[in-house]
Structures are given as structure tokens and as C-alpha cells.
Amino acid sequence: MSDQRFRTPRAIAVGTGSAHHGVHHFLVERVSALALVPLVIWGGFAAVGLVGADYGAAMEWISHPINGVLTGALLICGLIHAKNAMQVVIEDYIERFITKAALLLLNLTVCTLAGALGVFAILKAALTGGF
Amino acid sequence: MSPHLQVWRWHITMATSILHRASIFALYLGLLLLAGWLVALAAGPEVSATYGAVIGSPLGLLVLFGITVMVFFNLAYNVRQAFWDLGHGFQLKTAEATAWASIAFGVVAAIAFWAGLAIRGVL
Numbered sequence: 672m673s674d675q676r677f678r679t680p681r682a683i684a685v686g687t688g689s690a691h692h693g694v695h696h697f698l699v700e701r702v703s704a705l706a707l708v709p710l711v712i713w714g715g716f717a718a719v720g721l722v723g724a725d726y727g728a729a730m731e732w733i734s735h736p737i738n739g740v741l742t743g744a745l746l747i748c749g750l751i752h753a754k755n756a757m758q759v760v761i762e763d764y765i766e767r768f769i770t771k772a773a774l775l776l777l778n779l780t781v782c783t784l785a786g787a788l789g790v791f792a793i794l795k796a797a798l799t800g801g802f
Numbered sequence: 803m804s805p806h807l808q809v810w811r812w813h814i815t816m817a818t819s820i821l822h823r824a825s826i827f828a829l830y831l832g833l834l835l836l837a838g839w840l841v842a843l844a845a846g847p848e849v850s851a852t853y854g855a856v857i858g859s860p861l862g863l864l865v866l867f868g869i870t871v872m873v874f875f876n877l878a879y880n881v882r883q884a885f886w887d888l889g890h891g892f893q894l895k896t897a898e899a900t901a902w903a904s905i906a907f908g909v910v911a912a913i914a915f916w917a918g919l920a921i922r923g924v925l
Binding site: 701704705707708711715718719720722723726729730733742745746749750752753756757760781785786788789791792793795796 | 851915
């Protein structure tokens with residue numbers, strides 16, 4: 672919306688305005704949010720179904736392709752959503768560049784690691800477990 | 803402290819906006835707990851039993867209940883935002899009603915979920 676007449680050539684060249692990443696971030700937030708609606712509801716019913724399950728029953732449950740895949744989808748989709756949401760919180764409230772950069776990297780690392788560990792755990796349980 | 807928190811009269815759309823932001827932290831914790839449960843499951847029966855005991859302790863259950871309220875609230879709030887994206891729901895009365903509705907959904911869905919857990923023998 673800014674009127675180019677009031678910007679110096681240098682200000683335009685430096686390009687400190689919009690990074691043009693906002694729309695992508697916004698869309699990922701919305702799409703992941705809507706994908707999570709059925710996944711969370713499924714997860715709720717699954718949790719109720721798992722109450723009282725011993726170790727063997729839980730392993731058998733996660734070994735079922737539908738349960739393993741949907742649990743993985745819930746975790747990954749949730750982590751993508753949470754990572755983007757937390758990123759905005761950090762960008763909004765942390766002013767100091769170093770702190771902000773460190774927290775953004777920490778956010779990315781925690782979510783990526785949780786996703787990798789979770790998917791590896793599902794595969795290990797599903798492919799090697801079940802007693 | 804942002805000035806709008808001190809000077810403004812609290813109203814429900816503002817409260818749910820702040821609550822929505824707070825719920826992100828609950829979501830985050832919930833997802834880490836889900837990943838932790840999967841890792842514990844893959845690590846074997848002993849680790850899994852220990853994890854279950856920690857999660858199943860009174861404090862663990864209280865934290866889980868809080869997370870479920872926040873997750874269901876966040877879910878309803880995101881549906882509300884999807885309608886905003888389509889250009890609907892900005893009338894003051896509608897916005898206030900959907901704000902209350904998202905809180906109500908969070909509480910009611912969480913209670914229904916925990917009633918399901920209780921019937922199956924969690925509590």
C-alpha cells in the first residue's frame with residue numbers, strides 16, 4: 672500500500688519491507704488447522720479406546736496401519752501447526768535479534784526432533800514390536 | 803505490558819484472542835507428550851509403564867485435562883477463523899457469540915472426552 676513516491680531509491684533497493692513469505696505462512700496455518708479438525712477428533716476417540724490397554728495391546732494398536740499412519744499424521748500436522756504458531760508468538764514478542772533468532776531455531780529444532788522421534792518410534796513399534 | 807491490557811475494558815473477543823495465543827503453548831506441550839508416549843512405547847514395556855505412571859498421576863491427569871480444554875478451544879477457534887477468512891462472522895454480535903461458543907466447545911468437548919475416559923476406567 673505504501674506510496675513509492677515517498678520512498679528513496681535506496682530504501683526500495685535495500686528491500687527491508689515485506690519478505691513475501693507471509694501468505695505461505697498464513698496458508699500453512701489455515702490448511703494445517705483444518706486438517707487437524709478430523710485428526711484431533713479421531714485422536715480423541717482413539718485415546719478413549721486405548722484406556723486400560725496393556726503394553727501388548729498398545730503395541731498391537733499402533734501396529735495397525737490405520738492407527739500408525741493416522742497417529743503419524745496427527746503428530747506431524749500438529750507439529751507443523753504448532754511450529755508456525757509458536758514462530759509468530761516469538762516474532763511478535765521478542766525484539767532482540769539474537770534472542771529472537773535463537774528461539775526461532777530452538778522452535779524449529781524441537782518440532783523437527785519431536786516429529787522425527789515420533790515417526791521413528793511408530794515405525795519401530797509397528798515393524799518390530801507387538802511382542 | 804501492552805497498554806491495551808491496562809486501559810481497555812475486557813471483552814470476550816479480546817479474551818478469546820489472548821486465550822487462543824495461550825492455547826498454542828498447551829498444544830505444543832500436548833504434541834511433545836504425544837511424541838514422548840510413542841518413544842516410550844517403542845522403548846519397551848518398562849519405559850512405557852514409567853511414562854504411563856507419570857502421565858496417570860493426579861498432576862499428570864490435571865495437566866492433560868488442561869491440554870484437552872485448550873486443544874478443543876483452539877480447534878473451535880480455528881474453525882471460527884476459517885469463517886473469517888471467507889469474510890463471515892465480523893458482525894459484533896456474531897463475533898461475540900462465536901467467541902463464547904468456542905470457549906463453550908472447548909469445555910464441553912473436553913468434559914465429554916474425559917467422561918469417555920472415566921467410563922473406560924481412567925479416573
